[in-house]
Structures are given as C-alpha cells and as structure tokens.
Amino acid sequence: MGDLDRVVVVGASAAGVTTAETLRREGHTAGLVLVGDEKVLPYDRPPLSKQVLAGTWEPERTALRPASAYTDHGIELRLGTPATGLDLARRKVVLSSGEEIGYDGLVIATGTTPRTLPFGHDLGGVHVLRTMDDALALRGDLLRSSSVVVVGAGFLGSEAAAAARRMGLDVTLVDPLPLPLVRQFGDRVATAIAELHEEQGVRLRMGTGVVALHGEGAVSGVELTDGSVLRADIVLVAIGAVPATDWLAGSGVPVDDGVVCDATCKAVDHVYAAGDVARWFNPRFGGLMRVEHRMNATEQGMAVARALLGAPTQFAPTPYFWTDQFDAKIQAHGVFPAEAEMVVAHGSLADRKFVAHYLVDGRVVGVLGWNMARQLLQDRHLITGLA
C-alpha cells in the first residue's frame, strides 16, 4: 500500500497493541494512533478468569506493555474514547468526543462483547466477564457470597466455575448442551471435563436452559427450563460473545458475524481487521473463520501490520488455544469440527494425561493435549497442510 501518513488502530487490546507495535518495529515511521474504549492501559484478558478472579495476581500484572512502551514507540493513545463511526469515502474515524481522525490505513481490532440473556441483567449480582472491571466486580461479589450459578459451560463459564469453586463457593454450572465444552471438543473430552468438575464439587445441570432470573433488586435464584429454581447469590452469564461492530453500521465495511475479510485480512481498501472481531478467509482450512483465542490476536495483528507496510501475505494460521481448569491444562492446535473422529494417541483419558487426534476423512485436523504439553507440540505437525 506504499506510503502511509497515518495508521489508526481501533481497539486497544491484544490485537490492536500487537498491530501498532509491529508497525513500528517493522518500519512505519509516520503517525500511529491507537483508539480504545476502555480507560486503562491495554491489558491481557486470559488471566481475568484465572489468576485475577482467584486473587493470585494484582490487576497491574496483566498490563500488555508498560506505559513507557507507547511513548518509546511513538504510539499515540486515545483511551476512553470509543470510535462511534467510520467514513470510508473521506477516510475518517469518528470518536465519541466528536473528534474525527483521518487515516491512510485503518485497523479494526474491537474484539467482542459478551452476549447477554434477554432478562435479568438489571439485577444486582448478575455479572458478565470480559473486562478488568468485570473481573474485579465479580471477584468482589464472590468474596461476599456463598453460592454462584454460572450460566454457560464454554471456556469462560467452566474456568470461572473452577475458580469460584476453589474460592470455596457452592457452584452450579448450567448449560442447555449435554456436557461442558462439548461443542468445542466432542463427547469424550467433554465427559472427562464434566467428571473433573463433579469430583471437585461443581454441580452440573446440563441439558437445561435458563428461563428467568428471580430477585428484587438483587438476584436470588435462577429458574431452569425444567421448572426448578436454583438458589444464587451471584449469577455469571457466560453464553458467548458477539463481535463489537455496532460502530461500523452503515459504513460500508462488510459485517457478518465479524468484519468479513479476504485471506490477507483486508476488509475494503485501506481497511483491515485483526483479532476476535475479524472473520477472514483462512486458506489452510478453506473457509471463513473467526477465532476468539489469544494467540490469534497476536498473529493476526502481526499479519495486518505487514500488509499495511506493503507486504500482504495470506494469513493461514493453525488456531491454538489453552484453558486451565482446576489442575487440568488443556491445549489444542487446529480445528475440532463436530463430525471429527477423536482418537487417543498417547496416554489415557483415565489418567488425565493424554494427547488426542481429531480426524476428518482420515486426516488429522486438530490435536488436543491434556497435561501433556510436550507430546502435543510434537504431534502438531500431523495436522494436514502444516509445514
């Protein structure tokens, strides 16, 4: 794309910070503005449901970079001022303050926001978990309470359930699906996760949805589809996240469950997307993909920076993520479609130390390790298409 007078990055978190930093490291010398909704310095999210919720890390420890890194790199921070609009024709981003910032290159890295229930969020004690403020508010409430109901048994819900249980609370995990994380990993691994949680004293109410939250002023109970009501001092709603693209409405940037991009992460001329918000064509897996994992935010941020600097390449990563629950460290590379066949290749489920391969038509598309990191890394190359 040649000479860039000013790059504006919207979204000051993992993807946005990596993009800005990579631009500087790899030769962008002109203007660089990083716009963020949150007031605090950019921080890392995975510790929020782990060390921060558990109280083992001070919030400051999650900072992505020290304050000096932004000044040293000449990255102009605009924190606490969300972008509210985009004018593609004039190449300007509009901020909540009314200020308009012109760009030659724009990076959309606004991530996702929690999906909410259609009811109950006005009650005290009802939480979502995405930001540092969310994590500290939830921890504060957990410390004062004896019971929590976690709605949604995905990564976030099951990690938070484990953290709350370790804090000594009475924890119930509710999900309409039959097992925690079943959509992500299939029956056998999900069964092992369910057993781990039950052993540790988490009550599972799988195969049940939530129809109402009870309480006056503050929440007191959760009504399930089978008519039963669970007592709850606190409710954490962890039912997924939606791309933060409201500010792009009507702008002409294609949005469909995220910012739709080509294989180089370009949405339209001069505009790229990275991180949780980006839905791009991943040539390795031959389809549009949106990845809500930490590693992708870094890798895609780097790729977008290079594209802006005039060296676009196809972004074809193998997705990677991890989750920590009780003493289980589960890591996975690749994709885990529902139709994949799962084979334990090393160790055993019973020992809770294994590597499993996920196959589609006899080809490995994903590898998952449970407390077996080294072996997992060795098996990563088996994923089809990997060099």
Next chain:
Amino acid sequence: MKVRVDVDACVGAGQCVLAAPDVFDQRDEDGMVVLLVEDPPAELEAATEHAALLCPALAIVVEK
C-alpha cells in the same frame, strides 16, 4: 542479548519452542518454559525476539 522467562506467567503454549527451539524448551509434565541459553548468540537473536513477541503470556523478557 539477555533472556529471562517468567515461569509463573507461562501458560505452556510452546510458541517459544516452535519459534526458537535452540533457546527454549518445555517441561514434560506441565509444558512450562525452560530456558536453554540465557545469552543467545547473534544468530539466534532474531528467533528469540520473535518468540518473545509471540508468547501469549508475555512470559519472555528480552534485554539488549
């Protein structure tokens, strides 16, 4: 160049091992990072820096 690792922050992602296998390894049991050389030679500096940038836990600190 000097390298430090914060095992406490490491999540065992192994990205460092993929990026710079001569500088980083992982513990067998839990995948925690093991630093093989504290002052990598010049030819490994680029790979080491790349590993630090990729590490999702910001557990690798490089000082020049």
